[in-house]
Amino acid sequence: MTFTKLAKHACMYAALTSGVALSGAAFAVEPGDGGGGSSCSVSRETGSGAVFYVPRGGNGTYNILGWGNGTGGTSSTYRSLLTAAAEECVLVAAATTSNSGSGREVESAVNQAKSRYSSIVGSDPKVCTSGHSQGGGGSFNAANRLDADCVIAVQPDTIYTTQIDRPVASDVDVVCIFTTGDVLAPASPFNASNCRRNSTKYTQETGSGTHFAPVSGSGGDAGRYMREYINRWLVN
Template sequence: MTPGGDSLAAYAEDGPFATTSQSGGFSCTIYRPISLQDDHPVILWGNGTGASPSTYGSGLRHWASWGFVVAAANTSNAGSGEEMLDCLDYLQGTSYADQLDFSNVGASGHSQGGGGTIMAARDNRITATAPVQPYILGLGHETSSQYQQTAPMLLLSGSVDTLAGPTLNQAPVYRRVDVPVFWATLRGASHFEPVGNMGDFRGITTAWWLYQLTGDADAADLFTGPCEVCGLSDWDVERKGL
């Protein structure tokens, strides 16, 4: 699942898999490759307040095109992380569970769902996270969860986000968590950057999942060592443990 280039733009292009979406019981929506092979990593998704999986549908399908099976919780209040973990339980009971790699499970979400991502990641089945502009000042989020992380984190911010601004919502997370963190702030991005197709968060999240959930060496180079993302003009980066 390695793209042809080493820039974020390469990962913002669709991957090799044709995708489909389907109901995951009453509580989840599944975005996945149409033809499942073996060992597809899993990504759990939590929506922002008032949003649904379809709010981010193009972006979730994009991740699926790279071979991931995405389970999005059908709730507009994902701050506790519980509904996200329920979707993991659902996948473990499906007829295609044997084709999924439950040793590589990501968790991600936007705004309230970003806070829910941090809550969900207290579960040791989660092996990597990507909270997108997480809101941590309530709505089900507990500050204690930030001290209970065990999975590497891609923490995303928007520089002109006025609803879950970096100073009050992402900077404390970066300081508190005791795991490897790559904190990337997109210059000029508002709170609604990921709505639809993930916007300019699409490439960096896809690369992160390939690095963390598949061990892709080209994707890893974006975040580790000399850190190719660190030199991109659109991003301000802080990192620890990477």
């Protein structure tokens, strides 16, 4: 791919991803949309630069999923997706920033959750970092800041809106989830190889859907894979 084509793609990406926050407002929140093995009810609570999706039920002790939004998005944009994730019986600590690539805001959200909800997460909860698009790429950076146990990157952009600063530790489980209809942050030619290059324990999943599937309902195939790995690494 030539530099000219890359520049054109970058311009298209910036223009389209800026519409995530606007498009997200059109989607109603549907608690319970996660389906499957969901067993917890969820309340949504506000912190400083963070929103928490707090589970109730299950065994009463929960691990933490830190979430970073795509460019231009907020935690409200992903409200149904994150509600469905928390219904799997994990506490979701979602940064409210629309630029989550550095991982700083996700780090803050997770640390707030550890303090604020210490009675239900315990003294040493497992932590997975996650996010969509810019937030997906940024989930690697957040994992390094938090010394996280795992990374669940949803359609991660690792080129235009953020870059992975350095590889995650060799014992960190990583999955990058891509979809065949995604023209903004596709697996090839760069994003999957960047994920793989910065991971030791790497898995890749591919489903159907466009780049905007995660802002609709429980996220389609991308959301289904996300919840599968939440269950694998944070619940079971």
